[in-house]
Amino acid sequence: MVLARDIDPSASPLDYYSFELRRLREEAGLKQAELGAIIFCTGSLIGMVENGRRVPTRDFSERLDAALGTDGHFSRLVGLVLRSVLPTWFQAYAEMEARAAYISTFQAQLVHGLLQTETYARAVLTTGLPEQLEELVAARMERRRILLRDKPPMVWVVLDEGVLHRPIGGPRVMREQLAHLLNFRDNRWTQIQVLPNAAGEHAGLIGSFTGMRFASDPDVVYTEDLISGHMTANPDTVREAALRYAHLQAAALSVEDSAALITRVMEERYGEQPEPDGLVA
Numbered sequence: 001m002v003l004a005r006d007i008d009p010s011a012s013p014l015d016y017y018s019f020e021l022r023r024l025r026e027e028a029g030l031k032q033a034e035l036g037a038i039i040f041c042t043g044s045l046i047g048m049v050e051n052g053r054r055v056p057t058r059d060f061s062e063r064l065d066a067a068l069g070t071d072g073h074f075s076r077l078v079g080l081v082l083r084s085v086l087p088t089w090f091q092a093y094a095e096m097e098a099r100a101a102y103i104s105t106f107q108a109q110l111v112h113g114l115l116q117t118e119t120y121a122r123a124v125l126t127t128g129l130p131e132q133l134e135e136l137v138a139a140r141m142e143r144r145r146i147l148l149r150d151k152p153p154m155v156w157v158v159l160d161e162g163v164l165h166r167p168i169g170g171p172r173v174m175r176e177q178l179a180h181l182l183n184f185r186d187n188r189w190t191q192i193q194v195l196p197n198a199a200g201e202h203a204g205l206i207g208s209f210t211g212m213r214f215a216s217d218p219d220v221v222y223t224e225d226l227i228s229g230h231m232t233a234n235p236d237t238v239r240e241a242a243l244r245y246a247h248l249q250a251a252a253l254s255v256e257d258s259a260a261l262i263t264r265v266m267e268e269r270y271g272e273q274p275e276p277d278g279l280v281a
Contacts (some may be wrong), residue, residue: 007052013080014052020077022050024068039063055085055135058142082139085132089228096212096220096231098146102154105210106195106248110168111177112157112210113140114147115184115192120177123169147190155190158248159258160204161197164265171270178266185259193252194261203247211241 009019025035025046032050033043041060048054056064061074068074083094097103097114105112110124121140122133130136146152167174184190195202210222218233221241232238253261 007050012052013077013084014055017056017074017077017081018050018052020073021046021064024070024073025050028068035067038067055081055132055138057138058082079142079145082135082142085135085139087228093222093229093231094143096214096222097143099214099217100153100212101215102156102213103210104156104212104245106158106160106204106208106245107163108160108204108208109163109166110208111159111163111181114144114155115157115181115190116140116144117173117177117180119173120169123173152189156249157190157192158195158204158245158252159192160195161261164194164262165269167270175266175270178262178270181262182259182266185255191255192258192262193249193255194258195248195252196261199251202251203244206244209241209244211238211245 007015007019007022009016025032028035030038031043032046036043036046039060040063045054049056049060056074056078058075058078061078064070064074065072083091086094103114110116111120113121116124118137118141122137125133125136125140147155164178168177181192184192195204207223212220212222214220219238219242220231220233221237222229222231224230252258
């Protein structure tokens, strides 16, 4: 059993979630182990979440709502909790991304976070040697939920061809990731183009960048450096980014040809490899 500690629900989204879990569990007359048995986890996990020592997942939260009859209470809270796990400098971007009506991005090194699979995201995030790897992976997966809304944002992605060839996580992870990209072929709200190596010099040589448009707020441009990210609504910067993005789209393959290239790379570079037969010559 995890010893209880005093929780200030106003301290953070996680503390509020923890406070609410303990309060509603006790109102239901359940011990930690009893609630754990209902939602298929251990009582110690319930205790760690109640003490703010474990970040809850969306699946955990949905099972809590079902067990406690809380009408989506924890499912709504967990988005705020997971966003609070993100680096401080990235939280403002995540909030803007969740409100954007149109997102256009050029990615020179990696698949954009909104399109990453869990295994690909884990491999990427591991390179930063984070202390809360699983929490960061869960937070990145949470960001993808904006694509599942009844009215999702329009997302247009231009990927440098090098992204397809860079074996993040190994062949199996890459095959799964490229297959995931192909799932968007018939999605009218998410479009993917590949900028081929044959394009040579191009307007994105300065690096990755993302533009966001909103229903009523000014457009924003987001870039990252080694240790943080930067957003600006400066009209000159927004205009320059829009011009560069238009040139990138024009130089990139069509959506259909991009899907064909992704398929070819997936099959030729990351196709299923025969297992060693174990024989020694």
